[in-house]
Amino acid sequence: MTDTTDEIEQRCIDIIAKSKNIAPESISLASSFDSLAIDSLDKINISFEVEEAFDIEIPDDALGSLKTVGDVVNGVRKLVGQPADSNATQ
Template identity: 70%
Template structure:
């Protein structure tokens, strides 16, 4: 598992107060009882941790931990390419 995945899992585990080793990329938000408020709070933490901006319209499409990781990977790659902290997809 790469560093981005590990950091995202740690953020989600902390937000839900559960052990990080109980979360995989295939774990769904439904399994973790993550609601829309949790998604917003987690997105703020992820944005701060990676110095990225997650588009508001992207939050609704996040259904699993893997979705978060893939989205962060894309935003980090776009930021590195453009030198910007904001990316759109």
């Protein structure tokens, strides 16, 4: 796996920004899905995009625990085998 931590963060943010048609600069790791107006369907569509981008498979029941962008980034890190960043959810 060649993604660095920063690359993972940036790619996740880009996916979310594109999905919601908002500027990536307005999204941080602390951004909550609620604050970005991400509903259940958005979350699922984002999960498909993330799976494709990182060639990973997100368990179907994992989405309920994802509340922030940082949660997504940490989840991706886990699935690609990189240690989670403790700052990612702050």
